[in-house]
Amino acid sequence: QSALTQPASVSGSPGQSITISCTGTSSDVGSYNLVSWYQQHPGKAPKLMIYEGSKRPSGVSNRFSGSKSGNTASLTISGLQAEDEADYYCCSYAGSSTPYAVFGGGTQLTVL
């Protein structure tokens, strides 16, 4: 099972919106609405930001939103803030046989 494909880096200015894509296949992203997104600041453990494609855990800002079209999931961050600068990873359920879940390669977000 190959990793999901994410852009290596994206950037935006404070206040702008950015979107990070996560492309999989019909065996993972395309078959299930079970994509999750994680934010990781340097030296810290990842943090859940989006689950089931578009749901936000309690405490996560509504500036973060998720969506899916076909085999591609997306994370959109609106009203960019300096604190959003981090690495972002998508993850998708990949079926009931191994490996069950697969991560994207990660996207480094720079707030200019």
Next chain:
Amino acid sequence: EVQLVQSGAEVKKPGESLKISCKGSGYSFTSYWIGWVRQMPGKGLEWMGIIYPGDSDTRYSPSFQGQVTISADKSISTAYLQWSSLKASDTAMYYCVRLTLIYYFDYWGQGTLVTVSS
């Protein structure tokens, strides 16, 4: 409050064995899958495998099958990741995670840094 607390950093030599731990608290440890995620230096996240502490059902990612062993002791709410013979390429940060029924990782341990060097 749900917490996953991992054991401390380790420095080992190639060929040595190692077992790191992850203690869960604040929830029913036997009711959720626990997983392990590897992050090599400067690299992304890799899903290694999961265990259901209730019955010790264990599943491995193909990339890690046979390379590591995942286990759990439900009497002390602790999951383990172990190696029988470490390699330099095992140098990484290892996170334990709680996996929900709809396949997302809602809680993460603080990570255990494993360094393998001669």
